[in-house]
Amino acid sequence: MKTPVTLLLTNDHASEDLIAKILSEIGGVSHLTRAAGEALETICGVKDLNLVIIDFEHGAHGMTLLNAIRTVREGLPVIMITHDDEQHVEALAYANGAAACFPKPVLPAQLAIAVRRLCTPTLEQALA
Helix, strand or coil, rough: CCCCCCCEECCCHHHHHHHHHHHHHCCHHHCEECCCHHHHHHHCCCCCCCEEEEECCHHHHHHHHHHHHHHCCCCCCEEECCCCCCHHHHHHHCCCCCEEEECCCCCCCHHHHHHHHHHHHHHHHHHH
């Protein structure tokens, strides 16, 4: 399996360190951004991107970005990490295209399982 190309959008240095440590098992963070616009530019410009992790404040900005990602790169898996642990936020994240959604503080094992699941090629991809 080739090393996945990943994008991490975060402004939280503690989360950045945790996520980078988890991603180091599969090759690390390929692209790090601090703003939604910069993340969307990377998503549009990096064609071999395999995974996006958004560690974002709750609210409209994260959901708007998820919807934009789904519009420009349908099928690109996105993991959402949110400060808001209410169930409606998780439902909104999934409705806007998230492959996984976790409230903070995210458990490292939980995030690692999701990353491995989303970065492991399916049988169809392997045969293509």
